[in-house]
Amino acid sequence: MAVKMTRMTLTGNQAVALAMKQINPDVVAAYPITPQTEVVQTFSEYVANGEVVTEFVTAESEHSAMSAAIGAAAAGARAMTATSSQGLALMWEMLYIASSYRLPIVMPVVNRALSGPINIHCDHSDAMGARDAGWIQLYSENPQEAYDNLIQAVRIAEDRRVLLPVMVCQDGFITSHGLENLEVLDDAVVREFLGEYRAAITLLDKDRPITMGPLALQDYYFEFKVQQAEAMRRAPEVIEEVGQAFGQLSSRQYGFFETYQLEDAEAAIVALGSTAGTARVAVDRLRRDGLKVGLLKLRVFRPFPATRLVEVLTGKAVVAVLDRAESLSGMGGPVFTEFRSAFYDLSSRPLFVNYIYGLGGRDIGLDEFHRVGSDLRKILAEGKPRQIISYLGARL
Amino acid sequence: MRMPAKVYNELAASSELPPAGVILDPGNAEQYQTGDWRSERPVWNAEACIHCLRCWVYCPEGAVRVENGRVTGIDYDHCKGCGICAHECPPKTQAIVMTRETGRSA
Structure with missing residues (x-):
């Protein structure tokens, strides 16, 4: 009560x-x-x-x-x-x-x-x-x-x-x-x-x-x-x-993560913190344009809830992991590497791509999510990503 | 502030190791056998020893055993094998020789 x-x-x-x-x-x-x-x-x-x-x-x-x-x-x-x-x-x-x-x-x-x-x-x-x-x-x-x-x-x-x-x-x-x-x-x-x-x-x-x-x-x-x-x-x-x-x-339930429109999604976007708010609006817009996409907002990063994440993301074709940190490892951001590792033992697993974004407070808006959406569409059509790690919103 | 007795007893009984390396028995440093660290072992020859006590003076760990002014042996529970005793033993005497440690302290 x-x-x-x-x-x-x-x-x-x-x-x-x-x-x-x-x-x-x-x-x-x-x-x-x-x-x-x-x-x-x-x-x-x-x-x-x-x-x-x-x-x-x-x-x-x-x-x-x-x-x-x-x-x-x-x-x-x-x-x-x-x-x-x-x-x-x-x-x-x-x-x-x-x-x-x-x-x-x-x-x-x-x-x-x-x-x-x-x-x-x-x-x-x-x-x-x-x-x-x-x-x-x-x-x-x-x-x-x-x-x-x-x-x-x-x-x-x-x-x-x-x-x-x-x-x-x-x-x-x-x-x-x-x-x-x-x-x-x-x-x-x-x-x-x-x-x-x-x-x-x-x-x-x-x-x-x-x-x-x-x-x-x-x-x-x-x-x-x-x-x-x-x-x-x-x-x-x-x-x-x-x-x-x-x-x-x-009446506010808390677990390891929260999902939005994820159940029937072919593609998933993973985000932490305030970006999840923008991502929900983006998911609605991308769905209106025909992309079956959902959101997973991670709440608990340590300990990393690998088993539970595998349960909800298995069966997705592609997962785009957003990282608001560059670990400078040459292998993508810290959230991305954990996600990839969590799925390694599965015989059938989603494709994973990484977007490093928002460093130093660079804003992330619907335009950036629109780009993620078009990449995801391409990956679904072509069966593999052209690029695994990208910088989202940086001048290159 | 007092630890709840139940918690203290649980900690003390739970396993060989209370969490976080907390030491529950006061003064138990006495039980720590630093001789475990040794990689070289001084071997004392009672017959060659002239009991000059240089080894006893120079040993940084107090690991040379002496009774009534005479060396009686090495405390291998605490000797860390630094070799200072063997170095200070007069060259003509050579009553202490360092050897390779093969197992745990005696």
Whole structure:
């Protein structure tokens, strides 16, 4: 039975800050960076107004912000931070410490291109670069999803089967600074959904002294990495359970991905984040022109839900994967390579093509999707793509 | 802040390895046998030894065993096989010789 919700008009950043207020973490350590700034700025107002019990640490860098969050989480606190782009890059080594210590830190990431050239606008190169850091990654299409994902992320991270940190991504400026209507839960409902936090391990129990972060060399390091991998493999069942529980509460269901017009489609388009909104309109137009195309919007990138993706995409003739990051591997973007790999063991699989788009905030519109549509038509007619990896919307 | 007893007990009993390498027994570094790292093994010859104790003075790990001012052997649980003892042993004496380590520490 869905609970009462309040309709509000908020930017994606404000929505995330509001979710943080309702989560009411014990510690937030943060450093401002465009386009994340509004998240910590708004949250600091909640702190100043006494609306949260949070100890707010104004760190001198993102490396220190993540370090402080790690220290707080190790002490048994529910700890959060938030960042973007260069800030995430500066946190790099600490990201691995958070995940390997199995600390359930939750962090909104407002996606922004990495320098250089210096750029403040959206692409996914920051979070995609951190894809092997052992963090769960959820991608949000709009402020509503950023809000919903952040609340769910806390419960996913803290589940004893998981105990891994979670990044909740949304698109810099496009949704972080875009005002949208959304429905928010009551504080008490969020509090009840998350429950009181009891850390699995804490340094501050004087009766049971423990050591965290000891040296582990050739004899033990490997086993701890296997434990992390096992936790990541257990995460899908928890992500699913939490998504369903949140759905019962809010009537908004969450899984690993969302599909649109996909069932009878011959061709599929895959996208993450705000691009999915444009893609839905594009799918409608392309269908009107006779192309049987559908959309798959991926929400969970880490862990990569390969089995479930194979289930819904098997039987499609061609899949166009959109990547808002160039991994500079010479083999296409990070989402593309994961999709291809997921289908490798099948004897009959779709053709895959990759479109790298929107780097540094370059807009993607219906014209770009029109080009994808005509490529897909050609591939369906000719049985194979003329080009596998393309840059969509770049001057070449 | 206290860890819930149930969680602590679960962690302690769950497997050989508590997650994240957390050490639940205080002071258990004593049990860590760094001799596992050794690739060369010092072999001490009791008959050749003149008990000058140079090896004992120079050993960075305190792995030369001495009783009543006389060398009694090598602590292979902690000797890392650096070879300083063999190097410092007087050339005419050569009571310590490094040999290739073939297995785990004795």
